Amino acid sequence: MAKESSSKTVPGTPLLKDELDIVIPTIRNLDFLEMWRPFFQPYHLIIVQDGDPSRTIRVPEGFDYELYNRDDINRILGPKAACISFKDSACRCFGYMVSKKKYIYTIDDDCFVAKDPSGKEINALEQHIKNLLTPSTPHFFNTLYDPYRDGADFVRGYPFSLREGAPTAVSHGLWLNIPDYDAPTQLVKPLERNKRYVDAVLTIPKGTLFPMCGMNLAFDRELIGPAMYFGLMGDGQPIRRYDDMWAGWCTKMGLPYIWHSKASNPFVNLKKEYNGIFWQEEVIPFFQSAVLSKDCTTVQKCYIELSKQVSEKLGKIDPYFNKLADAMVTWIEAWDELNPPKEAAGVPNGTAKGK
Ligand SMILES: O=c1ccn([C@@H]2O[C@H](COP(=O)(O)OP(=O)(O)O[C@H]3O[C@@H](CO)[C@H](O)[C@H]3O)[C@@H](O)[C@H]2O)c(=O)[nH]1
Ligand SMILES: [Mn+2]
Numbered sequence: 001m002a003k004e005s006s007s008k009t010v011p012g013t014p015l016l017k018d019e020l021d022i023v024i025p026t027i028r029n030l031d032f033l034e035m036w037r038p039f040f041q042p043y044h045l046i047i048v049q050d051g052d053p054s055r056t057i058r059v060p061e062g063f064d065y066e067l068y069n070r071d072d073i074n075r076i077l078g079p080k081a082a083c084i085s086f087k088d089s090a091c092r093c094f095g096y097m098v099s100k101k102k103y104i105y106t107i108d109d110d111c112f113v114a115k116d117p118s119g120k121e122i123n124a125l126e127q128h129i130k131n132l133l134t135p136s137t138p139h140f141f142n143t144l145y146d147p148y149r150d151g152a153d154f155v156r157g158y159p160f161s162l163r164e165g166a167p168t169a170v171s172h173g174l175w176l177n178i179p180d181y182d183a184p185t186q187l188v189k190p191l192e193r194n195k196r197y198v199d200a201v202l203t204i205p206k207g208t209l210f211p212m213c214g215m216n217l218a219f220d221r222e223l224i225g226p227a228m229y230f231g232l233m234g235d236g237q238p239i240r241r242y243d244d245m246w247a248g249w250c251t252k253m254g255l256p257y258i259w260h261s262k263a264s265n266p267f268v269n270l271k272k273e274y275n276g277i278f279w280q281e282e283v284i285p286f287f288q289s290a291v292l293s294k295d296c297t298t299v300q301k302c303y304i305e306l307s308k309q310v311s312e313k314l315g316k317i318d319p320y321f322n323k324l325a326d327a328m329v330t331w332i333e334a335w336d337e338l339n340p341p342k343e344a345a346g347v348p349n350g351t352a353k354g355k
Pocket of ligand 1 (some may be wrong): 028050086180213241263
């Protein structure tokens with residue numbers, strides 16, 4: 001049974017209309033929004049303009065949005081702006097920080113509305129919202145996929161004590177056409193396109209990591225927002241295209257599809273990813289074995305403790321991880337500055353909930 005959203009939904013009002021922001025990182029005009037207009041127009045957009053702040057980003061008429069460029073980020077965060085990547089899509093996490101809503105959806109500006117096998121346009125945002133309002137089943141795998149969907153349920157042998165599920169923190173969508181491959185795979189299979197539409201929503205089991213992609217992603221900002229820091233990438237950094245995955249590993253400890261239209265240059269991507277491809281062979285075991293102490297009772301405390309372990313255990317791989325660990329602390333300081341913990345029913349902002 002899907003949880004009711006906290007807002008009183010008037011029939012016909014788009015779900016979570018006033019409880020969700022759409023965050024878009026961009027270096028180009030946002031004409032892509034025309035295709036998303038039927039689905040996105042009722043929602044507030046937070047546009048994070050990367051690169052040259054003197055450039056004007058054109059936003060189609062009729063959208064309600066706020067736009068932040070690098071000058072705005074520097075003005076709002078001061079020295080703490082150093083934790084927000086420059087010249088990299090990782091800058092999008094600034095949008096998560098300034099939002100005041102309970103939910104976030106983030107999408108790249110080269111992603112378009114996909115069609116399901118029947119030819120029907122997919123409202124990816126609506127499916128993400130349904131995912132976020134529906135519990136997940138991380139403690140015991142249900143073989144008939146999402147048991148809360150119409151036409152499915154828990155299969156025989158599924159413990160009744162676990163059928164309430166756990167609150168869903170992240171809804172991870174996929175992409176038809178250009179798959180999110182790393183550079184070596186892109187180089188070996190330049191013409192490969194993802195044509196396979198799988199109509200299933202799965203919960204990634206507790207304790208299982210996954211490579212989170214920021215292209216088509218939604219999350220519960222109050223539940224997990226402080227941990228959704230897209231790691232320091234871009235200008236002056238030795239690694240790129242690992243920002244979203246870093247956040248996924250930190251938060252982890254899905255279904256809706258979009259149409260990814262533009263294959264980024266695999267040779268450029270190889271340069272961006274090069275360090276990440278071999279560092280990750282040590283980073284993944286780090287996350288698989290990371291243990292946080294019981295005193296970590298909020299997401300922020302968990303994140304700060306994790307940053308200490310990043311420095312201690314990954315700093316010997318490369319000084320970059322010491323820099324990243326410092327940036328993780330700065331991110332939390334900035335997050336708390338812009339989002340002072342609210343005491344709502346004894347549940348401070350960003351409290352880590354048992355899953
Ligand atoms: O310097 C930049 C470059 C781009 N952007 C904006 O970020 C997104 C993604 O850009 P793009 O589609 O060009 O790059 P992809 O390689 O397809 O990105 C995906 O790969 C991963 C990169 O970490 C990630 O999963 C996806 O983002 C667009 O909206 C650009 O406008 C930017 O802000 N700054
Ligand atoms: Mn892209």
